Amino acid sequence: MTTQGRGRPTQATPKLLRDLRTLRVAVFHPKDQDGEQLTQQLQRIGCQVQAFWPPLQEPPADTDLVFFAVRPDVVKLDFPWCRESRSPAVIAVVNYENPVIVDAILRLGVKGVIASPVRSFGVLSALVVAQYVNDELHTKDKQITRLESKLFGIRKVAEAKSILMETRGITDREAYRVIREQAMTRRVSTEEIANAIINANSILSFKK
Amino acid sequence: MSQRDPIKVGVLFSDYDAVSASETAQLKGTLFAIQEINEAGGIDGRELVAVQYDPHASAGQYRVLAERLIIKDKVNVIFGCFMSHTRKAVIPVIEKWNRLLFYPTLYEGFEHSNNVIYTGPAPNQNSVQLAEFMTSNFGARIYIVGSDYIFPYESNRIMTDLVQQRQDSEKVGERYVGLDATEKDFTDIIADIKNERPDFIFSTVVGNPTQYLYRAYADAGLDPKEMPIGSLSTSEAEIAQMGADVAAGHFTSAPYFQSIATPTNRICLENFRRRFGDETVPNQTWEAAYFQVYLFANAVRQVGSDEIDVLLPALLGSEHNAPQGRIRIDPSNNHTCLYPRIGQAKADGQFTIVRESRRAVYPDPYLVTHSLGDWTAKLDK
Numbered sequence A: 001m002t003t004q005g006r007g008r009p010t011q012a013t014p015k016l017l018r019d020l021r022t023l024r025v026a027v028f029h030p031k032d033q034d035g036e037q038l039t040q041q042l043q044r045i046g047c048q049v050q051a052f053w054p055p056l057q058e059p060p061a062d063t064d065l066v067f068f069a070v071r072p073d074v075v076k077l078d079f080p081w082c083r084e085s086r087s088p089a090v091i092a093v094v095n096y097e098n099p100v101i102v103d104a105i106l107r108l109g110v111k112g113v114i115a116s117p118v119r120s121f122g123v124l125s126a127l128v129v130a131q132y133v134n135d136e137l138h139t140k141d142k143q144i145t146r147l148e149s150k151l152f153g154i155r156k157v158a159e160a161k162s163i164l165m166e167t168r169g170i171t172d173r174e175a176y177r178v179i180r181e182q183a184m185t186r187r188v189s190t191e192e193i194a195n196a197i198i199n200a201n202s203i204l205s206f207k208k
Numbered sequence B: 001m002s003q004r005d006p007i008k009v010g011v012l013f014s015d016y017d018a019v020s021a022s023e024t025a026q027l028k029g030t031l032f033a034i035q036e037i038n039e040a041g042g043i044d045g046r047e048l049v050a051v052q053y054d055p056h057a058s059a060g061q062y063r064v065l066a067e068r069l070i071i072k073d074k075v076n077v078i079f080g081c082f083m084s085h086t087r088k089a090v091i092p093v094i095e096k097w098n099r100l101l102f103y104p105t106l107y108e109g110f111e112h113s114n115n116v117i118y119t120g121p122a123p124n125q126n127s128v129q130l131a132e133f134m135t136s137n138f139g140a141r142i143y144i145v146g147s148d149y150i151f152p153y154e155s156n157r158i159m160t161d162l163v164q165q166r167q168d169s170e171k172v173g174e175r176y177v178g179l180d181a182t183e184k185d186f187t188d189i190i191a192d193i194k195n196e197r198p199d200f201i202f203s204t205v206v207g208n209p210t211q212y213l214y215r216a217y218a219d220a221g222l223d224p225k226e227m228p229i230g231s232l233s234t235s236e237a238e239i240a241q242m243g244a245d246v247a248a249g250h251f252t253s254a255p256y257f258q259s260i261a262t263p264t265n266r267i268c269l270e271n272f273r274r275r276f277g278d279e280t281v282p283n284q285t286w287e288a289a290y291f292q293v294y295l296f297a298n299a300v301r302q303v304g305s306d307e308i309d310v311l312l313p314a315l316l317g318s319e320h321n322a323p324q325g326r327i328r329i330d331p332s333n334n335h336t337c338l339y340p341r342i343g344q345a346k347a348d349g350q351f352t353i354v355r356e357s358r359r360a361v362y363p364d365p366y367l368v369t370h371s372l373g374d375w376t377a378k379l380d381k
Helices: A015-022 A033-045 A099-107 A123-168 A172-186 A190-207 B021-039 B059-071 B084-096 B127-138 B150-163 B183-196 B210-219 B236-242 B263-276 B284-303 B308-315
Strands: A024-028 A048-052 A065-070 A089-094 A112-115 B007-012 B048-053 B077-080 B100-103 B116-118 B141-147 B170-177 B200-204 B229-231 B251-254 B319-322 B325-329 B341-345 B351-356
Touching: A015 A123, A024 A033, A033 A048, A033 A065, A033 A123, A065 A099, A065 A123, A089 A099, A089 A123, A112 A123, A123 A172, A123 A190, A172 A190, B007 B021, B007 B059, B007 B284, B021 B048, B021 B236, B021 B263, B021 B284, B048 B059, B059 B077, B059 B084, B077 B084, B077 B284, B084 B100, B084 B116, B084 B150, B100 B284, B100 B308, B127 B150, B127 B200, B127 B229, B127 B251, B127 B341, B127 B351, B141 B150, B141 B183, B150 B170, B150 B200, B170 B183, B183 B210, B200 B210, B210 B229, B210 B236, B284 B308, B284 B319
Parallel strands: A024 A048, A024 A065, A065 A089, A089 A112, B007 B048, B007 B077, B077 B100, B100 B116, B141 B170, B141 B200, B200 B229, B229 B251
Antiparallel strands: B251 B341, B319 B325, B341 B351
């Protein structure tokens, strides 16, 4: 199939865009012209919208995304939920961009910013990009945690092997076989066996 | 402004078929409504005066002339724009000066401005109905041909999604041509279509090149009974350009066709021909351009001013007996509740309406995922 003029043929619409109508959005914004403009535009897009002011201590359960009016009067407040690992994406609505406010939006860990006065145009893109960035970050966080624990395990096994090699006078390969066999018999991971060997060794060494 | 002074309104369409016979029809539809309103005594005795510029299809000119209309001619309202990029050029000017634009054109959706009233169909008022009709009557192997710009890209995304909801769907081709394409640009495409034999062709070719697609199709001896073209924008005006014999048998989805058999529509067409002759061909964009002037006039009559801050509350939610039926401006998104219809072109250049909605369909310009079988979009006949 060929296309001409356009880079690639039209693909199926991405999930992030298809799911806009099931997105639960909390708006922390005063009920003024900007607040109304924003909630109305979110309703046009078709999101499920709830609006609150002053900001709740944390967003309602199952919220996917929060629009947050970062005003001089909220700068001094602390919102610990923003920094939690599975927190919803936050998009700041700002009416100043001096360093105090910019610093505040960084501390909130926002994934997008829209400017006051709010216009309909730009809300959709900010929302989709913030949601995308948030999802990517969560995926990367999970990957990093998994890799870290894997790396930690490999270090433990290496240490346990060298203990076995030294105390029993066996080769690297034999030491690994011992650890794996123990792990299989006891139905635990090689990391756990390695840990047990390291602990036992430290107790025995202490006795010596 | 005194209560006797004329009311100046801006009119911004490219004339002389520079882009499209549809845009010329919009210009004439606007001027026609203004004439009618004035002949009926104006707006409570105040005459409507059109200040009219021709932007010659240049987006830059649309922007410059919109600003001239506002600053030099002091209009509060502009009727204008056909192509999406010209509307995008005018909106920042309109918003900066807080004026009002009436936009009478089918477009790709995903827009809302407090300073714009949209009177043409959004995709949920024409694309869904076309997909439903074409796939259930001809099948879901589709070949897409479009002009190379944003309206076709978005329309083709929607059509691709919709067609995929059918079993055995397949997209066998997707081709784009320039906005200034000529007959030879379609030779290769038609050869490919002949080879692929899709169930139907979805055309989002707009403006003057439309005629070359249909002509190339006819010259290749293809038969609309077996493999028709379905379109959102091929209207009576484009058919007059290409010749009725070439268009006969193909389908178009639009809220208005000349053949709507109501007294309101018949009288409107007679009045128009009496004033403007047969040179301009009334079509869907003509009708939207026509009824939106009435929406404006009704609102001004109600509030006594054409300034946006007082006018908008009266416009939003307002209704009017348009040639297509009783339409309404939806107050939540500034678009219009319209009557989707499917027409099949006849040998005389008119359409036989084969499906139509009895209820006005609510505009949903931000709908990403359309669904076949959605009863709110279903046609009755």
